[in-house]
Amino acid sequence: MESRDSTRASFGLRAQAIALATRMNPGPADRSYTEGYLAQPLIMAHGGVLDGHLAGVVTLDFEGLTLGRGQLNTGTYGEGYADRRHPHTYLHEAIAVASGAFGRLGVSLAGGKGFVPFGTDDPMTRPFAAYPVNHHLAQILERYVAIAAASAGPLTLEGAVFNGDEPASPGAPPDASRFGDSWAVRATVTPHSLLEVEGSFASVTSPELVGGGGRDQRKWSVGARLAQPLGRLSSALVEWARTDELVGDAKANQFTSFLAEGSTAVARATVSARFENTTRPEEERLLDPFRYSRSPTDLAIIGITRWQIGTIAVATPLRARRVDIAPFVEVSYAHPTEELTPSAFVPQDFYGSTSIWSASVGLRLGIGSMAHRMGRYGAGMPNVPGAAVAGGQHVH
Amino acid sequence: MAFRPRAFRGPLATLFAAALAGCSSDSPTAAKPFTGPSLSVIGHGQTTVRYTAELWTRGTIAYTTTWSQRPPTGVGNAVYIWNIANNTPVMVDSLIVENATTLGDIQVSDDGALLVVATERANGSIVIYDLTNPTKPARLTRYQTDNTSNGVHTAEVARVDGKLYAFLSIDPPTARLVIVDLSDPRNPLEVMVRTMGNPFVHDVFVRDGLLFTALWDDGLTIWDVGGGGKGGTLANPVQIGNVRTAPWSPSVGGSEAHNVWWFHDAAGGANAKRFAFVGEEAPGSNGSVLNSSNGDIHVLDVSDMSAPREVAFYHVDGAGTHNFSVDEERGILYAAYYNAGVRALDVRGDLSSCSADQKAADGRCDLRKMGRELAAGLANAQTFIWGVHFDGSFVYASDMLSGLWKLTAASRTAQ
Numbered sequence: 001m002e003s004r005d006s007t008r009a010s011f012g013l014r015a016q017a018i019a020l021a022t023r024m025n026p027g028p029a030d031r032s033y034t035e036g037y038l039a040q041p042l043i044m045a046h047g048g049v050l051d052g053h054l055a056g057v058v059t060l061d062f063e064g065l066t067l068g069r070g071q072l073n074t075g076t077y078g079e080g081y082a083d084r085r086h087p088h089t090y091l092h093e094a095i096a097v098a099s100g101a102f103g104r105l106g107v108s109l110a111g112g113k114g115f116v117p118f119g120t121d122d123p124m125t126r127p128f129a130a131y132p133v134n135h136h137l138a139q140i141l142e143r144y145v146a147i148a149a150a151s152a153g154p155l156t157l158e159g160a161v162f163n164g165d166e167p168a169s170p171g172a173p174p175d176a177s178r179f180g181d182s183w184a185v186r187a188t189v190t191p192h193s194l195l196e197v198e199g200s201f202a203s204v205t206s207p208e209l210v211g212g213g214g215r216d217q218r219k220w221s222v223g224a225r226l227a228q229p230l231g232r233l234s235s236a237l238v239e240w241a242r243t244d245e246l247v248g249d250a251k252a253n254q255f256t257s258f259l260a261e262g263s264t265a266v267a268r269a270t271v272s273a274r275f276e277n278t279t280r281p282e283e284e285r286l287l288d289p290f291r292y293s294r295s296p297t298d299l300a301i302i303g304i305t306r307w308q309i310g311t312i313a314v315a316t317p318l319r320a321r322r323v324d325i326a327p328f329v330e331v332s333y334a335h336p337t338e339e340l341t342p343s344a345f346v347p348q349d350f351y352g353s354t355s356i357w358s359a360s361v362g363l364r365l366g367i368g369s370m371a372h373r374m375g376r377y378g379a380g381m382p383n384v385p386g387a388a389v390a391g392g393q394h395v396h
Numbered sequence: 397m398a399f400r401p402r403a404f405r406g407p408l409a410t411l412f413a414a415a416l417a418g419c420s421s422d423s424p425t426a427a428k429p430f431t432g433p434s435l436s437v438i439g440h441g442q443t444t445v446r447y448t449a450e451l452w453t454r455g456t457i458a459y460t461t462t463w464s465q466r467p468p469t470g471v472g473n474a475v476y477i478w479n480i481a482n483n484t485p486v487m488v489d490s491l492i493v494e495n496a497t498t499l500g501d502i503q504v505s506d507d508g509a510l511l512v513v514a515t516e517r518a519n520g521s522i523v524i525y526d527l528t529n530p531t532k533p534a535r536l537t538r539y540q541t542d543n544t545s546n547g548v549h550t551a552e553v554a555r556v557d558g559k560l561y562a563f564l565s566i567d568p569p570t571a572r573l574v575i576v577d578l579s580d581p582r583n584p585l586e587v588m589v590r591t592m593g594n595p596f597v598h599d600v601f602v603r604d605g606l607l608f609t610a611l612w613d614d615g616l617t618i619w620d621v622g623g624g625g626k627g628g629t630l631a632n633p634v635q636i637g638n639v640r641t642a643p644w645s646p647s648v649g650g651s652e653a654h655n656v657w658w659f660h661d662a663a664g665g666a667n668a669k670r671f672a673f674v675g676e677e678a679p680g681s682n683g684s685v686l687n688s689s690n691g692d693i694h695v696l697d698v699s700d701m702s703a704p705r706e707v708a709f710y711h712v713d714g715a716g717t718h719n720f721s722v723d724e725e726r727g728i729l730y731a732a733y734y735n736a737g738v739r740a741l742d743v744r745g746d747l748s749s750c751s752a753d754q755k756a757a758d759g760r761c762d763l764r765k766m767g768r769e770l771a772a773g774l775a776n777a778q779t780f781i782w783g784v785h786f787d788g789s790f791v792y793a794s795d796m797l798s799g800l801w802k803l804t805a806a807s808r809t810a811q
Binding site: 168206209210211212213214215245247248249250252253284285286287293294295297298299300301302303304340342343344345346348349350352 | 466468568595598612613679685686687
């Protein structure tokens with residue numbers, strides 16, 4: 001157990017944010033958009049007592065204050081936002097962990113509000129300011145969750161129950177009465193210190209309709225990440241994800257994603273590249289073309305769009321005492337096409353083009369340090385050293 | 397807690413198989429071709445700028461609403477006004493409802509004085525128009541409250557004890573039924589709000605002081621609102637009975653009760669008020685509107701309102717039903733059937749009585765096997781039929797893709 005539990009280290013505190021300006025051209029309604037934000041303003045803390053056998057993690061996210069209208073983000077969707085990333089909840093993570101060891105077997109129980117053991121690491125911990133389209137296919141977060149984890153040698157197993165409802169707003173807590181209506185399992189294998197492979201499954205009840213009764217989801221994910229730098233490659237991730245939406249036990253829709261990304265050092269800069277090929281559900285937009293109703297018409301969507309997006313980011317991490325600063329530039333090219341014909345949502349018509357460019361410039365800012373790996377708790381942390389800092393950010 | 401081991405059966409095998417299969421999606425499915433008698437096309441009033449939604453007719457005028465956003469510029473905020481006096485419906489005017497993205501239901505009051513239009517999504521409301529000049533509706537008011545603002549999915553106008561009311565089915569997250577007194581149409585008055593439905597209340601039917609509510613997975617509930625002898629009123633409906641209709645596929649699980657019609661057969665007899673028809677709306681094979689649909693028509697025996705029971709059904713392979721209109725004089729039900737056009741069913745007589753080979757495995761009678769399928773219109777066309785309206789002579793169908801169709805009515809001797 002000694003090296004497994006990242007939350008058992010002594011108290012840590014960190015604050016960070018991304019100040020950026022983004023231009024999307026074209027965007028919804030065949031217009032170009034240029035906006036600025038303070039994105040991902042976070043305060044994170046962790047600590048432990050009893051030699052780390054009892055530990056806790058808290059992450060506060062203030063996006064509800066700084067980007068309530070959402071962040072321009074081509075293709076991304078979820079929680080009533082499309083082509084803008086939705087703000088996360090103020091209480092992003094608050095998890096208590098009890099852990100111990102029986103010989104080579106490490107075990108832990110974790111509970112609170114936070115990440116479900118499903119899929120890959122959150123985009124917030126990765127090298128890009130723009131989220132991938134597949135965020136809601138590849139991660140499940142901000143739920144009341146109880147997690148049991150065990151690890152032995154290269155194998156880590158996690159199982160969890162949680163509430164299926166997605167957050168209704170930054171200040172809205174999960175529906176406690178729905179705790180336990182959804183569950184997930186994840187297996188992580190670390191065949192050697194360089195590589196970490198995960199496979200996971202989740203059964204999520206009515207994520208969109210908070211009151212229940214909406215479409216359910218069955219989710220699969222397989223991901224492989226570089227656990228520590230390899231040659232010139234400082235980080236890398238390859239993932240595949242699939243979500244089936246069900247009415248009862250009958251499949252109504254299927255969405256899939258393939259994503260690959262990596263970072264390397266070039267001179268004093270970190271250069272990162274990402275490609276993804278993801279299908280997105282389309283729902284009826286509101287008067288604000290970046291918003292959609294979370295009550296899909298009679299539980300039916302209005303189309304499916306395939307997004308193929310390439311992104312390149314260049315950051316130059318600077319460090320002054322405990323403060324880290326990383327100016328960055330990020331450029332994306334997106335090609336959306338409809339999967340179904342006829343479709344009530346036609347990207348060519350909605351955006352005026354199937355070639356969409358977006359660019360961001362900004363600064364990543366941080367102070368303090370954290371050893372905690374976001375989304376992994378107690379024995380659910382694979383037995384490998386922490387990931388390389390990307391773009392000036394810490395591993396959280 | 398819904399700990400569902402079945403959902404975990406074989407996920408890893410599925411995962412790896414699907415990974416190898418790549419990122420494909422399902423192909424749209426087509427309805428089974430129809431080869432019986434036809435509701436012939438008389439005329440087609442074409443409009444393709446917006447998606448067409450519900451319709452209503454009165455005299456020589458038809459009104460159609462619009463839905464969602466149709467590329468490149470069509471917004472679902474228009475009501476189209478059609479002259480249907482001749483064979484081909486002709487659009488003579490339109491009106492725009494400001495701050496709206498989808499207009500669902502539309503209905504003319506039984507006295508022809510008012511036109512009521514529902515607005516869904518943001519700014520949910522009903523807009524009430526004066527029809528002194530039927531081709532130039534004059535707006536009286538827009539009724540929007542905290543109880544309606546999440547979206548009015550359907551709005552039914554009906555008379556109870558001589559007074560006109562609107563019954564509004566409100567979208568989640570807090571799905572509810574709102575009843576509004578339209579006695580003074582410039583100043584609608586809320587008389588009841590009640591949370592109901594799982595996950596929502598979708599539509600209602602009101603007749604003889606009884607309120608029938610289609611509550612999706614909670615099935616159909618019958619309420620006394622003054623005519624049921626249970627002490628119910630519009631301000632305080634009292635539940636009489638409930639039935640959960642069988643889903644079109646066992647895998648669906650819930651009833652998906654979408655709309656309802658309590659049939660009063662003009663021919664009278666023992667079966668005159670015995671049956672109600674419930675439409676089931678289920679996502680199609682790829683879950684996307686305009687591509688596919690599923691869901692059956694369910695026949696309920698409501699002779700005992702406290703214990704309604706399903707006795708028969710009608711199914712179309714590869715398609716699902718939507719809204720109804722019933723010719724009660726001739727005993728013919730017309731059903732919009734999305735990608736399968738319009739279906740006409742003989743609903744006169746005892747729908748619960750059939751031979752063994754006309755029954756499904758669960759004992760319900762199959763209207764098709766009973767020979768009650770009279771005719772179909774637009775069944776093999778590239779249409780997606782939202783609504784249907786029988787005006788006493790002709791059948792009108794609103795096609796989401798192309799506008800308003802005028803069809804011949806079915807003949808009871810057409811079989």
